[in-house]
Amino acid sequence: AQSVTQLGSHVSVSEGALVLLRCNYSSSVPPYLFWYVQYPNQGLQLLLKYTSAATLVKGINGFEAEFKKSETSFHLTKPSAHMSDAAEYFCAVSDRGGSYIPTFGRGTSLIVHP
């Protein structure tokens, strides 16, 4: 069975500061991993995904995430936060083989201060 834990329901940063959103997973087989972003009153949008190519994955809007198997982590980072990055971020994991349906984390709200 797969599960995903997002550490911190809220993360607050200043504009221009590093963004780090944490995601740890458990999976019985090598997983697919995803980050989604949700802006207010909108659906989720795929930010980036890891599907077994390079362990450092680059996504949209300057975000990237690194798959670390030894740490079972897939943390999301961005070097410099913009006000427009304020949103809810969801990490998701799905297994290869069997059911590919992902399990979503509970979400982390990113707050960006001027």
Place this chain on the structure above:
Amino acid sequence: DAGITQSPRHKVTETGTPVTLRCHQTENHRYMYWYRQDPGHGLRLIHYSYGVKDTDKGEVSDGYSVSRSKTEDFLLTLESATSSQTSVYFCAISRTEENYGYTFGSGTRLTVV
């Protein structure tokens, strides 16, 4: 979102009434999913479909039913709405079973009073 539309966007209904939410896609994707989003719970899968007339239950399917008579439409029905079903409902689509990422609709905010 381009290619996937949910209707209605907002609905208020009374306890005990049936409610149907619609998801319509123009991408000709085989796989469609219904999720509910609640604070502190993230997204939870209600039902999903892997083709016309082929559906299966997710983790929170009690009180919900679905139908898919055409590739493009996936309907979610609350048979007798309860206050615990007040939520935001999202539809998602996927071209393949192997998940390379979903495309989500904009959601339906349902309030049961």
